[in-house]
Amino acid sequence: MTTVIIERLGQQGDGVAPGPIYVPMALPGEEVSGTLIGNMLSDIRIERPSDQRVSAPCPHFRSCGGCQLQHADAAFVADFKRGIVVTALDVQGVATQVRPTITSPDKSRRRASFAARRTKKGALVGFHGRRSDAIVPVPSCILVTPALIAAQPLAEALAMTGASRKAELSVMVTSSMDGLDVAVSGGKPLDGPLRIALAALCETHRLARLTWDDELIGMRHPPMQPMGKARVTPPPGSFLQATEHGQRVLTDLVTEIVGDAKTVADLFAGCGTFALPLAEHAEVHAYEGASSMVQALDGGWRQAQGLKRVTSETRDLFQRPLMPDELARFDAVVIDPPRAGAIAQIAELAQARVPRIAHVSCNPQTFARDAKTLSDAGYILDWVQPLDQFRWSAHVELVGAFRLSHISA
Template identity: 40%
Template sequence: MSTVLTISRLGAQGDGVADTPKGPVFVPFALPGERVNVAADDKKADLVAVLEASPQRIAPVCKHFGDCGGCAMQHLDPDAYRAWKRDKLVDALKAKGIDTPVDPLVSVEPQSRRRAALTARKTEAGVLLGFNAALTHRIVDMEECHVLLPSIVEKLDVLRALAMLVGRTPKPFRLGVTQTASGLDVAFEDSGSLEGKPRQAAVDFATRNGFARVSVDGEILVEPKKPVVMVDDIAVPTPPGAFLQAVEAAEAVMADLVSAHLKKAKRVADLFSGVGTFALRLARNSEVHAVEGDAPALASLDRAFRATAGTLKRVTVEKRDLFVRPMTYKEFDAAFAGTAFDGVAFDPPRAGAEDQAKQLARSQVRLIAAVSCNPVTLARDLRILVDGGYVLKRVVPIDQFLWSPHLEAVALLEKPRRRK
């Protein structure tokens, strides 16, 4: 049913929100103050036409915007966009009763994202490759992208040709593409069984076209050059499909904040450590115990540390599912070898680290650096830590996920010393 609505505000996912007698209606790609004609369906509506445009509306930079589900906010004036993005963190903190100053948003440049999770599907006309349209399984065949590094976008046709060789299923399959210091690392998932001549053809193609590695469901198909990422000046070999911070410049900002906050800590626990984004940097000043549930990532961290030839302080590693078995306050306060931790960094997945935060809240760890890609779960975890006696010293929003509803943040906390 077609109807006219007036948009009152932006929602958390970037949709325009119209307040109606029946409740809020969410309209993707609409902006506050606009009168819009929509095709409404209960609480969701599709934008048909903008009848009165907001002065904050601008032309999107990408031809796919509005169809591709990768970006939600290219149509909003940059100043208004930055304010909306920062307010997501401010509002999440206030919802948990945390009223604290929040730094200005740290922005990243367009065409700076080094990894992408793309979807592909073989058709009679060739391979569709790109992001899915919002809230659908339809693949938007990518011709350009203003978020990804140009070195990835320039290889789209080569990636299509590789997907044609690797894909052995008519169903959609996924490929994670990461720009490493060695070249593109491509990890296929659910692309079907690849054996015999088709396998050799894919290997030959990947080698001829300079890919660093191609893997299928975690198995390395070919690896002409070991993929590595640089953590400062430390080369870290990465396993297939490894998690990395999306934008190298954003990672550097986060690492600088974490390292500066924890620089006086003699012994640091790096929780959800991954391949060592923070641990290897922290080890320049502190002994570090890195804890991670992903064994290949942890092995990469350990291998990179051992290759530094004594230039870092000791780094120990522990494979542990911190969601099932978080480190306890007793471990923090009376760690193995009889030395307590005086610093902790943690960077969990979007679900946050609720149980781990509860243990930290009971500990006497002096300094904590919390990194998160989800303001809502970060605010929940910070509330736990503040209730446990920690003081928020600084909160920094970082726009690592440009033009999307997602936001990275770093929160720095300190527990005052007990008076004797």
Template identity: 45%
Template sequence: MRTEVAIEALGAKGDGVARLGGEPVFVPFALPGERVVVESAGARSAPVEILERSPERQEPPCPHFGACGGCDLQHTGDALYRRFKRGLVVDAFASQGLEAPIAELVPCRPATRRRAVFAGARTGGGGFAFGFHERRSERIVPLHVCHVVVPAIAARLEALGRLASLIAPRRGEVRLTVTATDGGLDLAAADAGKLDERQRRNVLSFALAQDFARLTVNGETIVEARRPRVAVGTVAVEPPPGAFLQAVPSAEDAMAKLVLEHLAKSKQVADLFAGIGTFALRLAERSTVRAYESDAPALAALDKARRAAPKLRPVAFERRDLFRRPVTAKELASFDGAMFDPPRAGAEAQSREFAASKLPRIAAVSCNPATLARDCRILVDGGYRVLSVTPIDQFLWSHHVEAVALLER
């Protein structure tokens, strides 16, 4: 049954929100102020026709938009887009009863994302699909162009798809993490098929012919023509295969600038969920740092980079699962500043230890405004105040946003 609805707002995942009988209806790709006809009156309804078009609607630049699930908001004008992303942070903090000063969104440009995870799978008739998943679907949308990733990745989509087809399992998907580094493309394949010797030789030859810097398959290095390196401040780091990196270098720089300025007077700094040293190596330019991280290869990369940069101050490190064993308030007594950058789940247990500590300054970095606000609520209840929260865009045209919160006791 077709129904006409009025779009009132954008939902947290970028869908237009209307109401029918007092219940919300989520309409993909609809914008506030529009009247649209939808196919049904269910909770999620596909738009059929736009009767009244928002002046904030724009033409999506990508031909895959609407099918590819990588982008939600290419049809959204810049002003509405910025309000939406900042609003995600505002709403998250308001839901925790926090009246934090929320800055304007720090934007990012198209074609700046240096790391992406693609999927590949065999299709009927001997075909192969390589790209991103369709919205709310396991179907892979084959990509020919991408306006989000850096040109070094976008120009190689065909070659990356051919490589994925060589290593894909007979059933299921292969995941290919592609990172643009100073040494070239660093490729890490997971859930690939088991390679026999002939396949291994073919994959090796193909990777060399395509001049990829490094290729690992299911954790095994097939070829390393050059060492992949990324710049972390003034230090070159060799990330482990498939390692987590901030997606956009300019966004990483913006986050680092906020953290470093906030902790400028701290002489002893704890960096929790330190990864490859994205913040620790920058902090070590003027502070002594202790880095905590559960991933051994990431810590090894951090340590190697630190030893190659003798002008930095000492960086000690400890392998530690901070979800199961947070750094205690007693341990934190030896620091006069701290920062944390946890996964999307946040750092609830660690925040409780921070709240019980006497640390004068804390910087919190997060890709999930909801868990960031929850953790800040714990810190505020423990005697801190939020000085500022800065939304930072590094997931262009998606409903995801990064944020940095700065707190002091």
């Protein structure tokens, strides 16, 4: 038996003791004991609990791998996520105001990817277990919307209809304005009988849309998502902010940063999360690498009323970043890159001298790297707002407000 004192939480939410020794579901200051296997403690017993320890609100917490931090109170989790951002900026030597974390409510995740597998007697549906490929049923998950919980019988039916006994289905379910949008991967190859059976499931469960390994099976209604005044039908499985609450918060923050800009460039624009709301007050040019998302954005703009001009372009900003002369015509830039950041595009943006930049990120480390580049080029980072859309996980998102040093706040 090994006994340790937890010093801090690691980036993945595990407690870290000297060694380092990693202890799942432990909190700083706690004395814990267990069996040491490699650098991981298992069979854990909390000998002296933290004052910030709480009873997990979800009955699936100890077995399900979807959450890492339900054993900590809400204030601790919010401070932990803010601390991740502060530390990342400190490492790069970037000083700014880091605001308190804004957290999306429980039961608000509008997308979930269920694992589904055929069994001898039917099908098993749920999320993967903690550090395991085993599927854990989650009939009362408190992360996702009730509509997604209610979709689990559909996932079972899809597995029984189209999964082999050797393979696992991924059933991605997204709430839309017109019903559930379901994208399945890992199933049997489509043939005539399977296509007919899946189409029947689409009707029986009254789905907005069902796709099978990227092939459309049925669409009763376009699965529209609100983006400001516009309504957009995203491609199956394409990126979408995790919660409606989070999307509203991010949009409000980006709008605050852009201010009264008349022309805005939206880089890594997706389906128009920011471009379309910003078009209520500014002309926007959107750049996105996936042509299907560009088409969805353009379609949403053309069908909306009361928006200023939005143009869009399919462009790989990793291979072909916008150059300073292309950026010079914009009053503000919004950039929302993937987790790896956009080192090439940030380098060009630093030289372009665009007055204001709203930088949205899902990775504090790459954001801090980008912030250092912009700061060295004469930008001031006025503030950073952490956002927790992935409640009880170690994941944190943020928005940073940059302006050129001669531009007033």
